[in-house]
Amino acid sequence: MVKVEPKTLPGFMELMPNDQVKFNEMKETIKRSYERFGFLPLDTPVIEYSDVLLAKAGGETEKQIYRFTKGDTDLALRFDLTVPLAKYVAQNQNELGFPFKRYQIGKVYRGEKAQKGRYREFYQCDIDIIGDGELSIINDAQMPSVIYTTFKELGFDNFTICINNRKILNGLFASLNLRDSAADVLRIIDKIDKIGEEAVKSEIKELGVTDNAIEAIMNFILIDGNTDEKISKLESLGINDETFKIGLNEITDVVKYIRAFGVPDEFFAIDLKIARGLDYYTGTVYETFLNDYKKLGSVCSGGRYDNLAEYYTDKKLPGVGISIGFTRLFYQLNEAGAIKTENETISDVLIVPMDENIEEALNVATKLREAGINTDVYLEDAKMKKKMKYADKWNIPNVIIIGEEERNTKLYALKNMITGEQASLSVEDIIKKLRK
Amino acid sequence: MVKVEPKTLPGFMELMPNDQVKFNEMKETIKRSYERFGFLPLDTPVIEYSDVLLAKAGGETEKQIYRFTKGDTDLALRFDLTVPLAKYVAQNQNELGFPFKRYQIGKVYRGEKAQKGRYREFYQCDIDIIGDGELSIINDAQMPSVIYTTFKELGFDNFTICINNRKILNGLFASLNLRDSAADVLRIIDKIDKIGEEAVKSEIKELGVTDNAIEAIMNFILIDGNTDEKISKLESLGINDETFKIGLNEITDVVKYIRAFGVPDEFFAIDLKIARGLDYYTGTVYETFLNDYKKLGSVCSGGRYDNLAEYYTDKKLPGVGISIGFTRLFYQLNEAGAIKTENETISDVLIVPMDENIEEALNVATKLREAGINTDVYLEDAKMKKKMKYADKWNIPNVIIIGEEERNTKLYALKNMITGEQASLSVEDIIKKLRK
Numbered sequence: 001m002v003k004v005e006p007k008t009l010p011g012f013m014e015l016m017p018n019d020q021v022k023f024n025e026m027k028e029t030i031k032r033s034y035e036r037f038g039f040l041p042l043d044t045p046v047i048e049y050s051d052v053l054l055a056k057a058g059g060e061t062e063k064q065i066y067r068f069t070k071g072d073t074d075l076a077l078r079f080d081l082t083v084p085l086a087k088y089v090a091q092n093q094n095e096l097g098f099p100f101k102r103y104q105i106g107k108v109y110r111g112e113k114a115q116k117g118r119y120r121e122f123y124q125c126d127i128d129i130i131g132d133g134e135l136s137i138i139n140d141a142q143m144p145s146v147i148y149t150t151f152k153e154l155g156f157d158n159f160t161i162c163i164n165n166r167k168i169l170n171g172l173f174a175s176l177n178l179r180d181s182a183a184d185v186l187r188i189i190d191k192i193d194k195i196g197e198e199a200v201k202s203e204i205k206e207l208g209v210t211d212n213a214i215e216a217i218m219n220f221i222l223i224d225g226n227t228d229e230k231i232s233k234l235e236s237l238g239i240n241d242e243t244f245k246i247g248l249n250e251i252t253d254v255v256k257y258i259r260a261f262g263v264p265d266e267f268f269a270i271d272l273k274i275a276r277g278l279d280y281y282t283g284t285v286y287e288t289f290l291n292d293y294k295k296l297g298s299v300c301s302g303g304r305y306d307n308l309a310e311y312y313t314d315k316k317l318p319g320v321g322i323s324i325g326f327t328r329l330f331y332q333l334n335e336a337g338a339i340k341t342e343n344e345t346i347s348d349v350l351i352v353p354m355d356e357n358i359e360e361a362l363n364v365a366t367k368l369r370e371a372g373i374n375t376d377v378y379l380e381d382a383k384m385k386k387k388m389k390y391a392d393k394w395n396i397p398n399v400i401i402i403g404e405e406e407r408n409t410k411l412y413a414l415k416n417m418i419t420g421e422q423a424s425l426s427v428e429d430i431i432k433k434l435r436k
Numbered sequence: 437m438v439k440v441e442p443k444t445l446p447g448f449m450e451l452m453p454n455d456q457v458k459f460n461e462m463k464e465t466i467k468r469s470y471e472r473f474g475f476l477p478l479d480t481p482v483i484e485y486s487d488v489l490l491a492k493a494g495g496e497t498e499k500q501i502y503r504f505t506k507g508d509t510d511l512a513l514r515f516d517l518t519v520p521l522a523k524y525v526a527q528n529q530n531e532l533g534f535p536f537k538r539y540q541i542g543k544v545y546r547g548e549k550a551q552k553g554r555y556r557e558f559y560q561c562d563i564d565i566i567g568d569g570e571l572s573i574i575n576d577a578q579m580p581s582v583i584y585t586t587f588k589e590l591g592f593d594n595f596t597i598c599i600n601n602r603k604i605l606n607g608l609f610a611s612l613n614l615r616d617s618a619a620d621v622l623r624i625i626d627k628i629d630k631i632g633e634e635a636v637k638s639e640i641k642e643l644g645v646t647d648n649a650i651e652a653i654m655n656f657i658l659i660d661g662n663t664d665e666k667i668s669k670l671e672s673l674g675i676n677d678e679t680f681k682i683g684l685n686e687i688t689d690v691v692k693y694i695r696a697f698g699v700p701d702e703f704f705a706i707d708l709k710i711a712r713g714l715d716y717y718t719g720t721v722y723e724t725f726l727n728d729y730k731k732l733g734s735v736c737s738g739g740r741y742d743n744l745a746e747y748y749t750d751k752k753l754p755g756v757g758i759s760i761g762f763t764r765l766f767y768q769l770n771e772a773g774a775i776k777t778e779n780e781t782i783s784d785v786l787i788v789p790m791d792e793n794i795e796e797a798l799n800v801a802t803k804l805r806e807a808g809i810n811t812d813v814y815l816e817d818a819k820m821k822k823k824m825k826y827a828d829k830w831n832i833p834n835v836i837i838i839g840e841e842e843r844n845t846k847l848y849a850l851k852n853m854i855t856g857e858q859a860s861l862s863v864e865d866i867i868k869k870l871r872k
Contacts (some may be wrong), residue, residue, distance in 0.1 A: 001746060003749065004487055006524075006527040008480075008484070008523070012481035015478075016522065016531065024477050031591075035810050037812070038783040038810060039784070040453035040456070041453065041455060041457060041458055042453065043458045045557050047502075048444070052442060055440040067849075090442040092452065096452075097829050099815070107482060109483075110505075134816075137795060138798075139815055145802070175481075205507075217584065243526055261802060262799065312439055314439070346476055362696040366581070369472045372472075374474060376470050379574045380567065380570075390642070427664075
């Protein structure tokens, strides 16, 4: 028979089981954290009508889409979880009731240039809160609370949730008559850590911005101090623009409520350089950085938007949401040796029969499983060394060996594979010892 | 703005949140049960190279495939989880070690004719055990043990795991010189419950089968009694065919070990009419029926195969596996009102602030969340009635109302939405009461 080479597409993550265990545990932690805040689950299809999915898209996004026909139907794979949410909410607006809080954890598809650490199929872990016509600013403070809880649960202790408000940026640029160059200026500002203050100034100057305006921008960008100091420095800039003032009020409220949610001050900060996508977010924006792994970039981002589903419905649906690009995050953390999960195994114990008389092993296994202990049994005919290698291979932390003596005494040798410790125990005692 | 109609593709399940909660809980139960037996997780890509995915396919399957190109690459969406497993094992055979036990729960795609209860995107929940060259028959008995545990955990108490062995069928037909008509005969036999014994006989006769052979087939098919009686009646048929004898030995062993795994006799049965796919399974085969919902058909099926990955590798990889077509099962059970899960909600409690002074509510929420209680807070400005309706809508079983008095006394009114019971409690007492 002619063989086909068994190969996986580039840009598609396919893990070995031990890594998959870690991946799933982290994904489960994120899910549990989202549920802790009362977000409801959705699981929308991977495939949608192209005209539905691409109602808004254009440019780069559209080029990356996996789009095809089946029969006469023009189909596309989802490239994020926000557009399917917009479709879902528009479609079910009368049944849902608002505010509507949902999470979705699922794979999305983007035909990007394949490169190390970039994936064409990847998990996003999203939460959004959607309001009917309006949505309290307190929701903007809830997002950092969810991020804080989630990354704490993932085992991280040193991270910063950076917040900003698009209205502050928009107001600043409006007050300087720089609305049209705002995007370009923001792009240059974004490089300040790399290229330095002077280079930023001269690049902005090349755009034709006046020296006065450059000075105002730099004064704004270089505002420092703790969160409260930053807010009072923003106030003292005396920028007389209505949007700026609204933004400043919003960020002041958001900070107040973030604290009320119990997020310690050392875990969040105002970062006036953060803008996120220029055409979507309209208020609070978020980026999150693991301070020990800064080069990963933002590991959780999002923001407030005025209108979720304007391409599908006249109903005004403001919302706020965040997203974790989980596949990439896992890859990067794994590369950096920064995965904090403890489990690398499914089975708590492997039962190894010494001979062909296997009923006792099956019986003990059933009892352990009934007690909630994940139990594997080595059923093949093999040398003892090979059997123990199996436990080692899959990081199974305990082994129970069952031979004639064990069958007679009903006491079983339980061996801890990590410490080497061994004890002869009854099934009941083994259960007590292994139960988490 | 011209609106696009927000619609979902026919044949693609998209649930409302309350149903999604039930769906996820059942899916989680299946996962937990698979892990209980030490199966390791895999999460292969949804998209594969077409030549890899279609190495084996043909006929009906191939027509249903979602196949398309991206750039110059010929791609297809997976239509089951077995072919990706075969690819994976062939690809990683040196790294994995055997026996290799994996589960995978994921969406697969088949462009079937859309009809009620039939899905084009659906979850399969699979387990397989793959051996290197050989695989002990005890694994064939493990599958019913997993099915038993899983459906028990799903809340079912009245189901039958039906087993048969393809070698018994093949041996019977070989002994009657009916190898070539076996497929046709089996198809007719499959209808016996619908059309009756006489109609089956006459349809088989139309195939040109002799009266003697028909009698032998009917004697075989109509074997009744309990499991042990069936085995001894099979023995007493005196069929002198090597394959038949091997099959009979195998099913005898499988029955012995199913009992050793602790599966009670009333939950499994030998059903000699079961054949499953004719070109794939080579030994033990399984079908599972919920006896109170027989018209659902088999809810969990599978079997033993000689060679998992012959299209990709020369290495002989025998295996045994089962699959639950979960999306369809959920739809059918939901329609029949037969979902046994208890949870219909994510949040254990909704905190409802009486006024704009919301910090206390956020503070209590954080404490409850830290204690592992899923907690939602109603943050919008709304009438009390609307706030309570929110709890009702999402089946949130408890509400905590916080106003000025509660802020002063630190005692909070906890209302059980089901019983109507209300009590004034401290946060600590609320935690004790709500913690599962």
